Amino acid sequence: MATGTTGTLPAPTIDLLLNLIDTRPNSILASLSQHPQLASASDAHGYSLVHAAVSYNQLPVLRELVQKYNVDVDKLDEDGETPLFAAELASVARTLVEEFGADWRVRNIEGKTAEEKIAEEEGEAHEVYLYLRSLRDGGQSANGGGAEGAANLAQLETAGVHPPPPLPDGVKINVGTMEEDAVGDAPDPELRRRIEELAAREDFQTEEVQQQLRELVTEVVSGIGSEQSERSVRRRVD
Structure with a gap:
């Protein structure tokens, strides 16, 4: 047994x-x-x-x-x-x-x-x-x-709220006030749309997207965008 x-x-x-x-x-x-x-x-x-x-x-x-x-x-x-x-x-x-x-x-x-x-x-x-x-x-x-x-x-x-992504290297935002006459023309709507679109992308942190954002921010700050609104727009990557 x-x-x-x-x-x-x-x-x-x-x-x-x-x-x-x-x-x-x-x-x-x-x-x-x-x-x-x-x-x-x-x-x-x-x-x-x-x-x-x-x-x-x-x-x-x-x-x-x-x-x-x-x-x-x-x-x-x-x-x-x-x-x-x-x-x-x-x-x-x-x-x-x-x-x-x-x-x-x-x-x-x-x-x-x-x-x-x-x-x-x-x-x-x-x-x-x-x-x-x-x-x-x-x-x-x-x-x-x-x-x-x-x-x-x-x-x-x-609350389900996440901090916004950081700005690209070399880009700073200074918050302040200025006289109404010093504001100048509004930013080019096309540049504004492109910046918002880049910021919403899932691959925002990649070097390629960061470089695109740096270029767009430079255009806004320097006024190039409003002066060259007829320039060709870089193809968006879906």
Whole structure:
């Protein structure tokens, strides 16, 4: 007669838990209660559960890792990057910095901060970049800096309002007043339409579109547009 045997299930590995964090976060919490040493473990690339929790926006897992298991919120992977570098949402970045005291000034092995890397890879319209910039500016960013700027950004996100994309390099807008007689003629409607069209494009951050916008802004400022309204218009890219 066959006999069955019962045995202890093998202990989970850090690689297994990393693969589960996106779809089964509760399983991770249950595993950690039995194998707490995995809370601070890293895979072969230095990637840890706290990095993964930030990347996949798993705040309950993140809080348990930090508060219950005392995992270092500035834990480094093989690229010298803390979990903050993996943040996709400003709300998660705020939790790291304001709730757990993560250091947003840390530089990776390439010498870049999380703010600089996100700007380079995702663009300066990315919500995490805007939040980190507000910390660096200390109150001087477009949305306010420090805790006030973070609160303002949070309110915008909750309302579904996203900050406008940044201006191209070398372009600045100065707000002021001027006499009515000094205003001059209205901008060429065609140039205005083209600028608005470029600003609404999904590929606004690409170098090609940025260059087109710089050229159009230059035309508006210099008055070339109104003087050369008959010039040919660059073909729009759909």
